[in-house]
Amino acid sequence: MRCVIRNLRGVVLVSTDNPAPERFFNLCRMKKIRIWDITKTDKGCQFSIGAADYLQLKEPLKKCGMKLVILRKTGLPFFMFRYRKHYSFVAGMLLAASLLQIMSMFVWEIEVDGNSYYTDNVIVSYLQGNDVYVGCRMSKVMCDSLEQKIRKDFDDITWVSAEKSGTKLIVHIKENDGDNVAGKAKSPSDIIASSDGVVESIVTR
Template sequence: MLVILLRYLKGYLVIQLNGHSLERFLNLCANKNLYLWNVKKNQEGYLCSISRECFYELKPIAQKTKTKLSIVKKQGLPFFLFYHRKRKLFFAGVLFCLISVYIMSLHIWDIKIRGNYSYTKEELLKFIQQEKVCCGMKKSKLDGARLEEEIRKKYDSISWVCCEVKGTQLIVTIKETSDYGKKSKFKAPCDLVSNKDGVVLSIITRNGTPQVKKGATIKKGDVLISGVVTLLDDAGEPLETEYVSADGDIIAQTVISYHETIDLYYYEKQYTKKEKNFFGATIFTKYFSYFKNHGDYSHYDEIQDTYTLKLGESFYLPFKFHKITIKEYNLVRKKYTEKEVKEVANRKLALFLKHLKEKKVEIIKNNVKIEVMENQCVLQGDIVTKEAVGKVQKISRENNTQETKEDTP
C-alpha cells in the first residue's frame, strides 16, 4: 500500500516496448539498477511501468538494443498537478479546505459525558456551559484542571472527574459515589440526628456520645449520637466539655407507609401511521431548520435524530444534521380489567421495592394490599424495613457558648 502511494506521489509512466531483443533490454535495465514493475506481455511487445526519473536513463539502452519506447500513460501527482495547472480556483479551494480543517481542529465541537447515572447529561452540560466551556471554544483556552475542580465542588456526589480532549471532542468522565449523604466530611462539631421514625436495632459509635440504646424508639429529629463529649472527673462531675464531629452506624427498623392509586381509565396512544419528516442543520453553533409544519395533527410525538459529521474517530466537525420525525397519534380512553390493573399495580410496587433495595434498605415485611374498586385501584399498606438512619446536624454556636458559660461557674 505504502509503495503504491509513494509511486503515485512521485509520478510514474506506463511505457510500451517494441523491438526484437526486449529481454536484453530488461536485463540491461536491471544492471543499471532501473526499477521496473508490472511487466506484461502484449501483442506488440512489453508493457511496463517505470518511475519518472528513471525514464530518462532508458534512452541509451533503447538505442543499444534498438527498442522503440512509447509512453502510454502518465500517472501520479506531479502529472495531475501539471495537467490542472491553470485551474487556480481549484487549488485555492484545496488550500482553503486544508486551512479550514486545520482551524476547525483547534476548537472543541463536541462535549461528551460518560459515567453519569444519577445526573442527566443535560444538567451537567448546562453546568459546563456556565463555566464558559462550550462547543466552538478554542482548545487552548480550555482549562481542564479548573473545570474538573468546579464540577467536583458543585456536585458533592461526584467523586472523580476527568476532562480529556480527544480530537475535537471534550470527554468528561465522572464517577459518582453511591453512599453519599449520610455522613459528610464535616470537621465542625456536629450531632447525628435521626431522619426517620423507628426502633433502633443496633448502634455503633465511632465518635461522640450515644444518646439512644438498642431497642429505643426514635423520632425524626432525635439526637442519636451527640457531638458533645463530657469528661468526668473521679467524683463524677463534669470536668471538661469537648465538641467533636459525631460519627457512627445506627441501624433502625422503620415503617414506610405506602399509598398509591391507579385510575382504571387511562389513555392509550394509537399511532395513525401518518408521519412527516423535517430536516435541520447546526452549522458551528447556529441552528437552522426550514419551516416546520405540524399540519392538522392534534397529538403528535416529535423524534429528533442528530448526526454529527466527523473525520475518523474523534475529529468532530461543527456540522450537525437533524432529522425530525413527527408521528401522529390518537388518544383512546380505555379501561383496565381487574387482571390488568393488578399486574400494573404489582409492577409499580416491585419498582418501588427495587428502588428501596438500591438505597441499601432491607425489607423485612411487606403488608401492601391491592384493592380494586369501581373506578380505581388502591395500593395501601406498610412496609417494614431495616435501614441505616442518621444525618449530620451542626451544633449551633449559640447553644455551645451558652452551655460552656453555664459549665464554667
C-alpha cells in the same frame, strides 16, 4: 503515505516488449531509479516509475536498446499541466486544500457524553476556564492532563475520558450514582450498624 507522496510527485505507467529486461532493471538500480509494480505481459512487461525518474531513463534505454510506451500518467504534476490554462481553478483547489488542512488543526466541536447531574454548559464552561474551547488548537489539548483536572475538581465524577476525533473533542464522564456521604470522620472510628443483625446461615467451603 508512500502512495500519497508518489501521486504528489507524479507516476508514469509504461510498458516494453523486451522479453528480457533484467539488464535494464539492473542499470536503473545502479542509477537509483525506483521502479515498482512490475507485471509480466504477453510481449514483455509493464511497470510504474516516478515522473522525475522517467526523465533519467534515456541512458539505460539506449544501452539496452529498449523502447517504452507510456500507458498512463497520474499525479499532481500531470493534473496541473492538463489544466494549466485554468490557473484560477488550480489555484482554487490548492487554496481549498490548504484551508482544509489548516482548519483540521483546530477544535470545532466539543461533545459531553454520560453526564446527567452536570449539564453540558457546566462542563464546557469548565473546559473554557482551562483554555479548551471551540477554536483552540488541537495540539494544545492534552487529554491525560484534562482528565486528571476534571476528576480532581468534580467530586461527583468518578470516571472521565477525553478523546480527539477529527476536529471534535469528546469528553466521556461517569457520575457517582450512589448516595452522597454526609461527612467524613477526621479521626479513626468504628462502624456500628443502627440495628442488631441475625446470622441465618453459614456456608463453609
